[in-house]
Each structure stands twice: as structure tokens, then as C-alpha cells.
Amino acid sequence: MTKAYYIIVVLGIFAGIANADAAGTDQPMFIFGGFGSMGISHSSMGSGDYVPDSSIPSGPGRTAAWSTTNDTRIAGNVAAQFTPKISALLQIDSEYHSGNTYRPEVEWAHVKYAFTPEASLRVGRLALPTFMEAENRDIGYTYAWIHPPVEVYRQEPITNSDGFDVTYRSQTGEWGNSIKALYGGAKHESNALPTPSDLTSRNLWGIFDTVEYGATTIHAAFQQRETDSGYLLTGQGETQVTDKDLSAGVQYDPGDWFMMSEWILRESTYKTSAMYVSGGYRIKKFTPYLTYAQNSLGSFLPGSPPPSQNALTLANREQSTISLGMRWDFMRNTDLKLQFDQVKLSANSNGYLENVPANVTLFGSTFHVISAVVDFIF
Amino acid sequence: MGNAKPHGILRNCLKILLMAMAGISAAAQAAVVVIVSAKSPVTSITAEQTARIFLGKTTSFPDDGEALPIDLTEGNAARNEFYSKVIHKNPSQLAAYWAKVIFTGIGRPPIELASNEAVRKAVAKNPHAIGYIDKRDVNRSVRVILEP
Structure with missing residues (x-):
């Protein structure tokens, strides 16, 4: 399945090169670039690892008091414009994941065909725009935080889909709108389970809409997919479970300051929700910011099979975080960020801590995480 | 007395x-002004519409004609004034914005020319072009459509 998409992408690139002479623009055909982050973090909680993403197998806390694995990555990117209508993108990303390696992976590879300046079709490995900062969640330089709020962004572990999407942009006066429909499938590794597993998602589809008016951006999305996580959630054979996400966000950024908030409702065999609100103020090269994030206890849907122990653990990750941080744009295309998180686990939850030994309960604990990161683009 | x-x-x-x-x-x-070719039918534009064109969020003028933005290279006084007054972004906010757009394959930044004069000449030649220059460099080959 995945191979077929790569073949399509490669064919598309050759088709593009064949037509390259027709481009007739003053723009270069290829833009080579990349981005990266070097981070270090410390957690005061020694009984579990603090990780912002379920694809990261270990982090600061139990594995090591100080760790560089949470926010360290490098990526190379090639954006090609072959003709006014045909473009392509390839992004290779190296970050810490299962197997305890930084083995590079293809994050995105797609060919885009623009029928008109407003309507386009993309085929290949595509970003899944579940959240406002989902497509650029790996590009620390593009936002103020060390990483997007964990409680919300961990709700949807899938960041890309192999398939196609169709986008239509329109503008009416000062209003801009972009609507996207996507179909595909994905495979992702998850360490948020007793044994690291590859989870496969099929029939993944979604509708994503972004409205812009002046400094205000509103994003709304619905997506669903069938996953083979059924066994893990119910303990009953090869059960397919349908995951549904309904998410919305609003951002106001007039330039000197910003305020944003996002919410998600998620449903598999259980229902859960998460939200954050964040704001920051830009004073010359400094951007202090404050974020509050929380996720709720999952409640099992009536009629779903009895939850397994895994399902109970996955559904019961309620926690909240207050983050205070500062971004300093100290150099061209480079920033330095410091962030302090106070994480509070709910009464019956180990939160999003990973690698907590079996039968250890940290319910109701509060701990702190300190992180520093340098982000750059090139 | x-x-x-x-x-x-x-x-x-x-x-x-x-x-x-x-x-x-x-x-x-420097007093920066937004210009189009004297051959263009466009007579005025708002700051918000200009921002949408220069940030690649639209490729057309509000009345539907194709819009080709022409930027000044970094280091020009008019560029700094344009981005702070019209786009409301400082250089690092702008770099962050384009990092998101380029690395996600949404688009690419406008063509950049090195001087006010080069921008004026390029804009004058192309009826679809839109640029910004120092007011002192305006002549009859271009039309001022916004004085922010």
C-alpha cells in the first residue's frame, strides 16, 4: 500500500521534470531546507517517564533524570514547483522513536496538482491537520512553546496519512476559508502500551476547515479511522475499533501578542476530551507565554465490549498542566526556549507518564518538568 | 511691544x-507605499488584502484579477516598515510563518528584488504584479494603491 504511494510520488516527480520547461516563473524549481531542535529536559517524577508523544519510548523521569530525547530532532525538506500546476514535497525526519534510535523516516512525500489557484489535489504521504499546529508540530521554530500542549496533542497520535486530499481555498472580502477532505490510511508505532506496537489505521477520512478573518483564525475538524487496536482495548480477538475525533480551535494573533485555545472530543470504545488555552506577549525578541491544558477521564460507551486492563489504563489518563515559558529569538532563524511545567495527575490516573512499573500508582501526584530547547531552520 | x-x-x-x-x-x-503597474485596473486595496497576497493566502486581487507579489530583500528599510505596518510581523515571526508554509508544502514566499527601483521596474512591467517601495521612488509607471 505504502509502496504504491511512493511509486506514484516518484512518477509524479518525473512527470513534473518532463514538464519543467513550461514553468515560466522566476521562482527556483527547488527549495531545499530543513529544521531542527536540540532539547534537554528534567522531570521531578522518578517513577515514570514524561514524554510529549506516544512514539517516544522514553524520556526524563524514571529512565534518566535529564534527557535529550523529547525535543531533539532534525529534518530535511525539499519543496519543488515543476510547473504552475504541479508541485511536490519530500520531508525526511529523524527523531527518537521505538528501537531507541533516531532512524530517519519519511514524514511527508506527496505530489500536488492545482486545478486552479483555489482547488488542488495531493497524493502521497500527507500531514493530518487535526489541530492548528498539527502539520508543523515538529517545527519548534514555528510556535512559542517547547512542544504543543501534551494533553491535547497526544489525543491524536497519527500525524500523517497515506492517501489523497482535496483542498479548496476561497476568499470573500477580508474572509479567507480553506476546506480540505482527506482519505487514506496510516501505520504508527505506539509506546503507550505494555509492549510497543505498530497500530494500523484504515479508511481514515476527515474534513478540515480553517477560516481566517484579520488576526483571527478558526479551525474545525472531524476525522475517523478504523484501527486494529481492538484487541488491546477489548481483549477480544481482531476487533476493529472506530476512532473518531472532533476538534476545534481559535487563535487571535494581532502581532504583539497571541491567544489561542483548542478542544478535542475523542471516541473509540471510550469517550474523552481535552482542551488548552495559551497566551503570550512579544516584547522585542522575547515571548513569555502561559498555558493551561487538561484532559478528561475516559468514559466507556454503553454497548462496547468490557474494557481490558490496557483499555482502562489508556482511558484513564486525566491530568492537567500549567506551563510557563519564554521564547528568545536570539539569532536569525534560531530561538532558545525555556519552559517550566507543573503537571498534576488526577485522583485515579497515572496521566501520560510512560514506563511506570506495573502496580505503581502515582494517583494525585504533582511533579515538575523543566525543558530547554534551541530550534532552528535552515 | x-x-x-x-x-x-x-x-x-x-x-x-x-x-x-x-x-x-x-x-x-521611510514612507512605504503599495504599488501596482500603471497598466493595472486596480485602484485601491486594504492592508488586510495586501497581507493576504504577500503571505500567499490568496493569489488574486479582491476583484479576482491574478496577483503576483514582489518583495524587497531583507535589509531594505521599506521592507521592515511594510512588514511591521501592513503584515504586523517582525522578521522572526515572518521567518516562522514561512517555515510553516514551505515545510508543509502549502506555498512559497514571493520573489524578492534587491532595491526599490528594481521592484518599481518589475511592477511597472507586469499588470498582475503588486509591490511596495519607498514613496520617494514612485514615478508615473506605477500607481499607489495603499499608503499605510
Whole structure:
């Protein structure tokens, strides 16, 4: 399945090169670039690892008091414009994941065909725009935080889909709108389970809409997919479970300051929700910011099979975080960020801590995480 | 009568001081204007519409004609003023914005030319082009459509 998409992408690139002479623009055909982050973090909680993403197998806390694995990555990117209508993108990303390696992976590879300046079709490995900062969640330089709020962004572990999407942009006066429909499938590794597993998602589809008016951006999305996580959630054979996400966000950024908030409702065999609100103020090269994030206890849907122990653990990750941080744009295309998180686990939850030994309960604990990161683009 | 003269001197001093201040601020802040070719049908545009074109969020003028933005390279005074007054982004916010757009394959930044004069010439030649230059570099080949 995945191979077929790569073949399509490669064919598309050759088709593009064949037509390259027709481009007739003053723009270069290829833009080579990349981005990266070097981070270090410390957690005061020694009984579990603090990780912002379920694809990261270990982090600061139990594995090591100080760790560089949470926010360290490098990526190379090639954006090609072959003709006014045909473009392509390839992004290779190296970050810490299962197997305890930084083995590079293809994050995105797609060919885009623009029928008109407003309507386009993309085929290949595509970003899944579940959240406002989902497509650029790996590009620390593009936002103020060390990483997007964990409680919300961990709700949807899938960041890309192999398939196609169709986008239509329109503008009416000062209003801009972009609507996207996507179909595909994905495979992702998850360490948020007793044994690291590859989870496969099929029939993944979604509708994503972004409205812009002046400094205000509103994003709304619905997506669903069938996953083979059924066994893990119910303990009953090869059960397919349908995951549904309904998410919305609003951002106001007039330039000197910003305020944003996002919410998600998620449903598999259980229902859960998460939200954050964040704001920051830009004073010359400094951007202090404050974020509050929380996720709720999952409640099992009536009629779903009895939850397994895994399902109970996955559904019961309620926690909240207050983050205070500062971004300093100290150099061209480079920033330095410091962030302090106070994480509070709910009464019956180990939160999003990973690698907590079996039968250890940290319910109701509060701990702190300190992180520093340098982000750059090139 | 006798005390009218010092007032006159004071008034003149004040006048000179005000003129000097006006001169200093004019020199420190180049007056940037948004231009199209004299051959273009576009006669006016809002700051918000200009921002949408320069940020690649649209490829057309509000009345539907194709819009091709032409930027100034970094280091030009007019560029800094344009981005702070019209786009409301400082250089690192702008770099962050384009990192998101380029690395996600949404688009690419406008063509950049090195001087006000080069931008004026390129805009004058192309009826679809839109640029911004220092007001002092405007001539009859281009039309000012926004004075932010």
C-alpha cells in the first residue's frame, strides 16, 4: 500500500521534470531546507517517564533524570514547483522513536496538482491537520512553546496519512476559508502500551476547515479511522475499533501578542476530551507565554465490549498542566526556549507518564518538568 | 511691544524644532507605499488584502484579477516598515510563518528584488504584479494603491 504511494510520488516527480520547461516563473524549481531542535529536559517524577508523544519510548523521569530525547530532532525538506500546476514535497525526519534510535523516516512525500489557484489535489504521504499546529508540530521554530500542549496533542497520535486530499481555498472580502477532505490510511508505532506496537489505521477520512478573518483564525475538524487496536482495548480477538475525533480551535494573533485555545472530543470504545488555552506577549525578541491544558477521564460507551486492563489504563489518563515559558529569538532563524511545567495527575490516573512499573500508582501526584530547547531552520 | 520679540524668537525656535523633528522621523522611517503597474485596473486595496497576497493566502486581487507579489530583500528599510505596518510581523515571526508554509508544502514566499527601483521596474512591467517601495521612488509607471 505504502509502496504504491511512493511509486506514484516518484512518477509524479518525473512527470513534473518532463514538464519543467513550461514553468515560466522566476521562482527556483527547488527549495531545499530543513529544521531542527536540540532539547534537554528534567522531570521531578522518578517513577515514570514524561514524554510529549506516544512514539517516544522514553524520556526524563524514571529512565534518566535529564534527557535529550523529547525535543531533539532534525529534518530535511525539499519543496519543488515543476510547473504552475504541479508541485511536490519530500520531508525526511529523524527523531527518537521505538528501537531507541533516531532512524530517519519519511514524514511527508506527496505530489500536488492545482486545478486552479483555489482547488488542488495531493497524493502521497500527507500531514493530518487535526489541530492548528498539527502539520508543523515538529517545527519548534514555528510556535512559542517547547512542544504543543501534551494533553491535547497526544489525543491524536497519527500525524500523517497515506492517501489523497482535496483542498479548496476561497476568499470573500477580508474572509479567507480553506476546506480540505482527506482519505487514506496510516501505520504508527505506539509506546503507550505494555509492549510497543505498530497500530494500523484504515479508511481514515476527515474534513478540515480553517477560516481566517484579520488576526483571527478558526479551525474545525472531524476525522475517523478504523484501527486494529481492538484487541488491546477489548481483549477480544481482531476487533476493529472506530476512532473518531472532533476538534476545534481559535487563535487571535494581532502581532504583539497571541491567544489561542483548542478542544478535542475523542471516541473509540471510550469517550474523552481535552482542551488548552495559551497566551503570550512579544516584547522585542522575547515571548513569555502561559498555558493551561487538561484532559478528561475516559468514559466507556454503553454497548462496547468490557474494557481490558490496557483499555482502562489508556482511558484513564486525566491530568492537567500549567506551563510557563519564554521564547528568545536570539539569532536569525534560531530561538532558545525555556519552559517550566507543573503537571498534576488526577485522583485515579497515572496521566501520560510512560514506563511506570506495573502496580505503581502515582494517583494525585504533582511533579515538575523543566525543558530547554534551541530550534532552528535552515 | 518690547515683550513681543522674545515670544517671536520662541515661536521660531519651536517651529524649527518641530520641522527638525519631522525631518528626523521622515528620515528614520521611510514612507512605504503599495504599488501596482500603471497598466493595472486596480485602484485601491486594504492592508488586510495586501497581507493576504504577500503571505500567499490568496493569489488574486479582491476583484479576482491574478496577483503576483514582489518583495524587497531583507535589509531594505521599506521592507521592515511594510512588514511591521501592513503584515504586523517582525522578521522572526515572518521567518516562522514561512517555515510553516514551505515545510508543509502549502506555498512559497514571493520573489524578492534587491532595491526599490528594481521592484518599481518589475511592477511597472507586469499588470498582475503588486509591490511596495519607498514613496520617494514612485514615478508615473506605477500607481499607489495603499499608503499605510
